[in-house]
Amino acid sequence: MKKLTGISASPGIAIGKPFLYIHEQPTVPRYDISDSEIDSEMDRFRAAVERASCELTDIREQSAGQVDADQLAIIDAHQLMAKDPEFENQILRRLTDDLMNVEWMLHTHEQELLDKLNKADSEALRERSSDLHDVTGRVLNQLLQRERFSLADLTEEVIVIAHDLMPSDAIVMNKDYVKGIAMDGGGPTSHTAILARSFEIPSVLGLTTVTRAVIDSDLIIVDGNHGVILIDPDAETCARYEQQITEWHQREVQLMRLNDLPAETKDGKLIALKANIEVPEEVDAVLSHGADGVGLYRSEFLFMSPGRLPSEEEQYRAYRSVIEAMPDKPVTIRTLDVGGDKVIPQLDGWEERNPILGWRAIRFCLSNRDVFRTQLRALLRAGRHGRLEIMFPMISGLEEMTEAFDFLAEVKKELKGEGVDVPNDLPIGIMIEVPSAAMVADVLARRSHFFSVGTNDLIQYTLAVDRGNERIAYLYEPFHPAVLRMLRLVIDSAHDTGIPVAMCGEMAGDPVATVLLLGLGLDEYSMSAGSIPEVKRIIRSTSVREAEEVVGAAMEMRSFKEVDRFIRRLMEERFGVSIG
Ligand code: PEP
Numbered sequence: 001m002k003k004l005t006g007i008s009a010s011p012g013i014a015i016g017k018p019f020l021y022i023h024e025q026p027t028v029p030r031y032d033i034s035d036s037e038i039d040s041e042m043d044r045f046r047a048a049v050e051r052a053s054c055e056l057t058d059i060r061e062q063s064a065g066q067v068d069a070d071q072l073a074i075i076d077a078h079q080l081m082a083k084d085p086e087f088e089n090q091i092l093r094r095l096t097d098d099l100m101n102v103e104w105m106l107h108t109h110e111q112e113l114l115d116k117l118n119k120a121d122s123e124a125l126r127e128r129s130s131d132l133h134d135v136t137g138r139v140l141n142q143l144l145q146r147e148r149f150s151l152a153d154l155t156e157e158v159i160v161i162a163h164d165l166m167p168s169d170a171i172v173m174n175k176d177y178v179k180g181i182a183m184d185g186g187g188p189t190s191h192t193a194i195l196a197r198s199f200e201i202p203s204v205l206g207l208t209t210v211t212r213a214v215i216d217s218d219l220i221i222v223d224g225n226h227g228v229i230l231i232d233p234d235a236e237t238c239a240r241y242e243q244q245i246t247e248w249h250q251r252e253v254q255l256m257r258l259n260d261l262p263a264e265t266k267d268g269k270l271i272a273l274k275a276n277i278e279v280p281e282e283v284d285a286v287l288s289h290g291a292d293g294v295g296l297y298r299s300e301f302l303f304m305s306p307g308r309l310p311s312e313e314e315q316y317r318a319y320r321s322v323i324e325a326m327p328d329k330p331v332t333i334r335t336l337d338v339g340g341d342k343v344i345p346q347l348d349g350w351e352e353r354n355p356i357l358g359w360r361a362i363r364f365c366l367s368n369r370d371v372f373r374t375q376l377r378a379l380l381r382a383g384r385h386g387r388l389e390i391m392f393p394m395i396s397g398l399e400e401m402t403e404a405f406d407f408l409a410e411v412k413k414e415l416k417g418e419g420v421d422v423p424n425d426l427p428i429g430i431m432i433e434v435p436s437a438a439m440v441a442d443v444l445a446r447r448s449h450f451f452s453v454g455t456n457d458l459i460q461y462t463l464a465v466d467r468g469n470e471r472i473a474y475l476y477e478p479f480h481p482a483v484l485r486m487l488r489l490v491i492d493s494a495h496d497t498g499i500p501v502a503m504c505g506e507m508a509g510d511p512v513a514t515v516l517l518l519g520l521g522l523d524e525y526s527m528s529a530g531s532i533p534e535v536k537r538i539i540r541s542t543s544v545r546e547a548e549e550v551v552g553a554a555m556e557m558r559s560f561k562e563v564d565r566f567i568r569r570l571m572e573e574r575f576g577v578s579i580g
């Protein structure tokens, strides 16, 4: 039996067969050919180019009307590159000179060109390298007849083992068959971790070597409560874990008894506990865990299915289905937050050196008005079916917020002009997840109806720690005094102006943080549905006065270690929170 320790990303225990999910770079075959084989190699090359070109035509047809002219131009440029007679001539020349198979010739041709492009002085030329890679990769895949396995096609229960599962892989995976996840990479607030929690799949990330360690193993235990993986456990260990699974379920059943009770402190303060969702299908879990609404619907996951962007009608139907499934309860839908680790293949026409600090979220939407307009139209139309609230991600200051609010007003006017019934009093809020927004929260609070603190990003940007990087995960510290001071500033600024503050980052669902956040004055917590009952239990067993005393003590401390130690001990001893 082997044991690996990583980062606990989603609680619970799973026992099962490992399934190694690795996208390897294709191994390009290399062999000699004779003169007489040049023609047949060229035939294979032309057929592969033809199939790659058909693929591009399909993508273009599916994207028309969904993406802007610049993005269509990229697809057109790829078509031209693939069918360029000079490209064909160069491959023929190489085949004739080197007498090696066409896959290898294509590969070396690409490598040489990439080398030249990357050394070019002109930025425009350097930028061509991703286009070149895309086109040659497409032709190479056709030559190798390579198809990627999708986790949607699983047919039996497994523990998925991956180097770095992308959120777009996780969103399509067959949730009935994925019992657990173990990954080499990833941090606790990476989007794969967030999805795993939403789908209640026990997961351990940041294991560094799990893909190597599980080779040839038959059984694996994922202990998401303690961030541990056991490979080929003995019978006694299995029995112990089976027992823990039974106890875990019993505890869940007990906690679910709180579903119909309010999250009210002992001194009578009512707190709203809402759920975060990524796909409309999660609404059932939201309702069954007694949520007071949806505090964050991450709309970008609607854009991640392969193929094309969702149309206005598709988006309208998805938003409406969530809003209608929550009668009388508010549903906060966040506009498209593309970028960072959330790659949307149909929109991902750009390469960035530093995507986390790059063209993300509201920045992307404000410069892609067609995509943004389509979404806002769908949202505004869906708004009349219930209690919708709209929220903009990654706002960094007043100008950006004003631009987003003004554009929403413009789209609203446009819809009204078309005779569409649009609600007049939709609450519009912003996420506070960029430190600059936190620092000017007093200014932003004057126009926003509410704030929702995105601690996943706020912590990442405040502490300069990539939230998805397992090597520096030890520095990703929600209880850092800098974070606590920032939270206090945001909450106080909002309250001074009379607007409420929600939190939808993962910190809101961490039971260790519940009392601290209550003491800071947070009005609303939004989290994976499965975390609601435990957070509710804690809120019901404390008072605002006690929570404020805890905050008073924590604010005196100078380092995150000090706060962390203090708060964990308190939550374990006083509130029975199990510390992993
Ligand atoms: C956050 O940053 O805290 C947040 C809720 O948004 P996301 O995790 O989707 O970036």
Ligand code: MG
Pocket (backbone or CB within 6 Å): 393, 433, 454, 456, 457
């Ligand atoms: Mg965020």
